[in-house]
Amino acid sequence: MLYDFQPGDTPLLVNVPHAGTELPPDVASRLTAKAGQLPDTDWHVHRLVEGAAGQGASLMRARYSRYVIDLNRGSDDKPLYAGATTRLVPTENFDGSPVYRAEAPDDGEIAERIERYWRPYHDTLARELRALRERHGFAVLFDVHSIRSAVPRLFEGRLPDLNLGTYEDRSCAPELQAAVADMLAGAEGFSSVVNGRFKGGFITRHYGRPAEGVHALQLEIAQSSYMDEARPRDFDPQAARPLTRLLDELIGALARWRPA
Template sequence: MDKVLSFHQGRLPLLISMPHAGLSLTPAVRDGLVEPARSLPDTDWHIPRLYEFARELGASVVAAEYSRFVIDLNRPDDDKPLYAGATTGLYPATLFEGEPLFKDGQAPSAAERAAYLEQIWRPYHDTLARELARLRETFGYALLWDAHSIRSHIPHLFEGKLPDFNLGTFNGASCDAQLADRLEGVCAQARGYSHVLNGRFKGGHITRHYGDPAQDIHAVQLELAQSTYMEEVEPFAYREDRAQPTQAVLRQLLETVLAWGRERYPG
């Protein structure tokens, strides 16, 4: 297996995770995909570009290189469902619209998928765990921002149009309530954008597993509607005119996370 992730170590107690930004495919997955899946429509498109300012802020950043069609880094390794109703698993079998992901009989084998778990999923999570431990040891606390995006209309997964900013804290279990309140406040003041806290997307495995306020690790997931920064149809073009104002809100959200951390953990 070649490069499975990229990692940048920052200077502040904030780690940004991008588990669904990858575009690489293994031969078995590439050869087995149905035609509508070959453009990788369920990717969190352009997330590294959208958050490119994060390094300037001083955040650490970890991003996946492999597509979620190979293995979903935001699902537990035992593949237990995270949500009631329609969802996708550790080894996705369907597109977000509900259609089969692979041609009949051409999904990767059990042995191939076991290799993906060991060679792609585990290195990503080992990196997350090590960096969060380093941040907590260095600063006394750690802040985790799990960065995602999704098409604003997917009837198979949710009704109607998704709000622009979908904050998830696993119903308050993954971060301090005051931090969640401040983030909601930023979204509420962002003119022209809608938001929700713990709506359809409450946080996936990364938010739920690593967020532990009692141990001074606070995790938030943001599921961003792709209509706020790109074209949602192929070829999924980045829209600078939409992205710039959205980046301004994202920067304010991350600065709010950092400011809250300094206040909560002075010295």
């Protein structure tokens, strides 16, 4: 299976495109030792939002690693941010070290991965958003990510805990952005920012079309807010509980939200 999908009965779809850790053998055998540890994974994000289904949200999660293909980039591989970044099929880790021991995938292999992994995921995501909009009159897409709190190659200093992106106010209704931003700003023990370093990747920018009834928001979470970054594969539910509780409240609010 390329992804897990659980349908809901509200207009909300929660999407987790970068928490997958599966690798096809032909990719795994070519990675460097460091890349083989999958250091740039959005560790445990699917566990942080697993309560979404109980609140009526649809839930979609990619199973394969972003090292196979980055589902939050367009198939044209157009850069989304100025400065250092990674590609649709990454050849460098976030720190700039190589992903492959020898030759990186050529254009033919990249095209094959688009058809095998990228396109089926996005076909399903687009279809489910259309179905939600037809059923409810609108849809809300909540795209959830995480990253190490300090990645000097990608951003200066330390990242705020909660980074809300709405493509510079373009991917959702202003009142929805304001409501979510207020919830994050009022969350005790967490720092937050709106449209800072992470303004929303391809998924937010492509699907967020409020004039057409689809409202998209991205949340990039600093991993230090819920886990020990030195031991990324270990998940401590107790340590993550404050964030999980906040995300449950946020998902509930998104599921109940209705356009003015």
